[in-house]
Amino acid sequence: MCGIVAYLGTEDAYPILVKGLKRLEYRGYDSAGVALLNNKDITLYKCKGKVSDLETHVGESVTTGNVGIGHTRWATHGPPNDTNAHPHLSGDGDLAIIHNGIIENYNTLKDELINRGHKFTSDTDTEVLAHLIEEVRSNTKVDLFEAVRISLNEVVGAYAIVVMDKNNPSQLIAAKKSSPLVIGIGEDGTYFVGSDATPIVEYTKNVVYLEDEEIALMDKKTGLKIVTIQNREKIPYIQELEMQLEALEKGGYDSFMLKEIYEQPRSIMDCFRGRMNLQKGMVRLSGIEKFEDKWVNAKRIIIVACGTSWHAGLVAEYLFEDLARIPVEVEYASEFRYRNPIIEKDDIVIAISQSGETADTLAAITLAKERGAHIFGVCNVVGSTISRETHSGSYTHAGPEIGVASTKAFTAQVTVLTLMALTVAEKRGAIQPERLHRLIAEINSIPDKVEVALKSNDIVEYISEIYKDASNALYLGRGYTFPVALEGALKLKEISYIHAEGYPAAEMKHGPIALIDEEMPVFVIATQGQSYEKVVSNIEEVKERKGKIIAIVTAGDKHVRKLADHVIEIPKSDDCLVPLLATVPLQLLSYHIAVMRGCNVDQPRNLAKSVTVE
Numbered sequence: 001m002c003g004i005v006a007y008l009g010t011e012d013a014y015p016i017l018v019k020g021l022k023r024l025e026y027r028g029y030d031s032a033g034v035a036l037l038n039n040k041d042i043t044l045y046k047c048k049g050k051v052s053d054l055e056t057h058v059g060e061s062v063t064t065g066n067v068g069i070g071h072t073r074w075a076t077h078g079p080p081n082d083t084n085a086h087p088h089l090s091g092d093g094d095l096a097i098i099h100n101g102i103i104e105n106y107n108t109l110k111d112e113l114i115n116r117g118h119k120f121t122s123d124t125d126t127e128v129l130a131h132l133i134e135e136v137r138s139n140t141k142v143d144l145f146e147a148v149r150i151s152l153n154e155v156v157g158a159y160a161i162v163v164m165d166k167n168n169p170s171q172l173i174a175a176k177k178s179s180p181l182v183i184g185i186g187e188d189g190t191y192f193v194g195s196d197a198t199p200i201v202e203y204t205k206n207v208v209y210l211e212d213e214e215i216a217l218m219d220k221k222t223g224l225k226i227v228t229i230q231n232r233e234k235i236p237y238i239q240e241l242e243m244q245l246e247a248l249e250k251g252g253y254d255s256f257m258l259k260e261i262y263e264q265p266r267s268i269m270d271c272f273r274g275r276m277n278l279q280k281g282m283v284r285l286s287g288i289e290k291f292e293d294k295w296v297n298a299k300r301i302i303i304v305a306c307g308t309s310w311h312a313g314l315v316a317e318y319l320f321e322d323l324a325r326i327p328v329e330v331e332y333a334s335e336f337r338y339r340n341p342i343i344e345k346d347d348i349v350i351a352i353s354q355s356g357e358t359a360d361t362l363a364a365i366t367l368a369k370e371r372g373a374h375i376f377g378v379c380n381v382v383g384s385t386i387s388r389e390t391h392s393g394s395y396t397h398a399g400p401e402i403g404v405a406s407t408k409a410f411t412a413q414v415t416v417l418t419l420m421a422l423t424v425a426e427k428r429g430a431i432q433p434e435r436l437h438r439l440i441a442e443i444n445s446i447p448d449k450v451e452v453a454l455k456s457n458d459i460v461e462y463i464s465e466i467y468k469d470a471s472n473a474l475y476l477g478r479g480y481t482f483p484v485a486l487e488g489a490l491k492l493k494e495i496s497y498i499h500a501e502g503y504p505a506a507e508m509k510h511g512p513i514a515l516i517d518e519e520m521p522v523f524v525i526a527t528q529g530q531s532y533e534k535v536v537s538n539i540e541e542v543k544e545r546k547g548k549i550i551a552i553v554t555a556g557d558k559h560v561r562k563l564a565d566h567v568i569e570i571p572k573s574d575d576c577l578v579p580l581l582a583t584v585p586l587q588l589l590s591y592h593i594a595v596m597r598g599c600n601v602d603q604p605r606n607l608a609k610s611v612t613v614e
């Protein structure tokens, strides 16, 4: 994981790097550092902690420099401490390097380098790379760009790196394999580098996304040159960024998470805008149209994803089976990639990923591709690796999601997956036109209904106050709301560190019921629809065991109100769209409980937003 940022230009590098690192902190935040180049001197500042700790560490005495690299870390090799923080230097101190990824053969390389007299100061795989490049350069007498290229041929693993050389103050070198890297091209030989475009967007809209095994030389005088590690020259493909700067700011909210929860009416609308025709009762997704035959003839859909995206996949399982009548399997990408799965050529694999960079999801895609499946991506980050590695796809258009716990990206994923299921259902003749028409109209009303669901904030805050000290919580749902229960439990675990489990309501009898006592809050999604009566029975079972029931109900419900300790109302909707509404109060609940417990909601401990290691 980790975030990397670099600057080469005429301005003071330090403020640009620090601002960029703050934008990338979602990728990891256990240590941070910068290296600044000034008059052939490299000054290194790094420490354990967040970027704000780095700022305190640096204090007022920061050296200026027009070239610099910065890093925010999520530790893989070596504990988070000052020494293991990046940047790392070569043995002679000439090179400084930042790295995101894992050098898998670093032990072998390190032993060889130690045998040849190299001395290491950290436990990291990154320092090994710095020494390797130094050695190649000194042995072969090639320039640094060529030395990086030769060295990377020795490396097994994943990397996004930037290398700075004190003898070449007008250059930076960057390279990537399996970890993302974007180069921003400013004016007059100014360059920016980032793990994503967020540190770059306010300076330039012109960017180049490096491909795997490409190395870029940025030179103030000679411009940008890209070659592959096999030494084939590539013409840089410059794209225009669509990202808006405001989307990266908190906009008056206390946290990104809260802002993102409240953005959902808008992000859901952005997701379906232009894809539905209300009058004609039509849904159109170009990613599906392009491969219509494959979808019409698909024998099976396999969904691969991780974390919250996996929960969106579970909702999609209900949607595709219910509406389009295609069998669906939902797989954790990390399991799928290692269990020799059976994949037929008539299978369609849907990969769901907010970041579009999750290592396990990427590996699952590679495997499914090798075995001949058609791969469809559902990503939020435009231009991300998964969006480029899939045969076709649909973006969720939720805008940048900065809070580590996913909120608006989840509801946007569910929205896109609903549109997909409807498109395919219509093409396969599996849905009656009236139902399709009705569902399209209902989707169109979802942003307003989410707005109403958000009005539950006060009652949710009140309930949070009562249960904030719970040690455990149970979340129950049934049918379409079972994945919502899982997602509700995950949100609480992630940001408030309360142990929580999501369960299908009826399965409770086969285990979790043993945990229920008067201390246990049980959050039940008991909206009116197909499973309503059954869930009401499950509520009775919890009540008999003195569990505390907090029920999410359809507005106006009287029956559950009599049984539950607290109810949270959401507007009525079709069963298949209820996940978009029922999720909202559960997001607010985890947010309030986390704040009341003094937790950092945007950067929960040990987590990172983009998991680019397996």
Ligand code: G6P
Pocket (backbone or CB within 6 Å): 306, 307, 308, 309, 352, 353, 354, 355, 356, 357, 358, 361, 404, 405, 406, 607, 608, 609, 610, 611
């Ligand atoms: C991490 C994040 C989660 C996210 C998961 C999958 O665990 O903290 O919020 O759901 O990765 O990420 P993806 O970007 O593939 O959706």
